[in-house]
Amino acid sequence: MTSLAGLAQIVDEAARTAVAIPQLTDTLPDLTVDDAYAIQALSVARRRARGERRAGFKMGLTSRAKMIQVGVSEVIWGRLTDAMRLIEGGDLHRAAYVHPRVEPEIAYILKKPLEGEVTAAEALSALEAIAPAVEIIDSRYRDFKFALPDVVADNSSSSGFFVGSWSSPSTDVTNLGIVMEVDGRPVQIGSTAAILGNPIRSLVAAARLVAKAGERLEPGDIVLAGGATAAHALVPGMHVKTTFQRLGTVAFNVVA
């Protein structure tokens, strides 16, 4: 029986070297979601030991479109580090990933801690700012196929994120149109309302779920609310531009 630390090493190495691995549940069908979060924490601790710094958290599977695309219908979360942050307007290096996809999200940054059961009003009053964002997800599992414990252990497919310009925390982002274009052609169209009906609910859920792991959201943490649409596969040569009503755009180029 492989230890949780051994499994953390497997998922961390797969991410570090961009080499796909079989699903953990292929050989460990009884792996629990609690074990998976423990593996995630241990794998992110390995990143921290290599010098990466805490940047916040990402929520996942907070929209129907995302749940349907990956066949898992449970809200999940993962940890972000500074090394995952990419420069808006810059390049994404395809070779650093197994099979990257992009999805439109909302980014929150906090000025106050949030811990455990909080109301939407408390979550809103803890905000420093809100920005348009896109997440780069990259499952380390072959063919981007996984069960719930697999994806949680794999840090919920976290691999990168781009954040656009920060807006006032009072900006109403409950129902804003989103258009994601590749080379000027729309590939995903949606609304921030697809995120749990209102993306602030994702921040409320983050505070609650992270507390179950004995952690809290801290001032300075970025929280990604989860993809509002299905994710789009990335290929070198693509220019990806996502426009969010009221909030602005987030763009990048995919290079080899």
Ligand code: OOG
């Ligand atoms: C799991 C991560 C989901 C989101 O925004 O829904 C996620 C995956 O799709 O690989 O990041």
Ligand code: MG
């Ligand atoms: Mg996401």
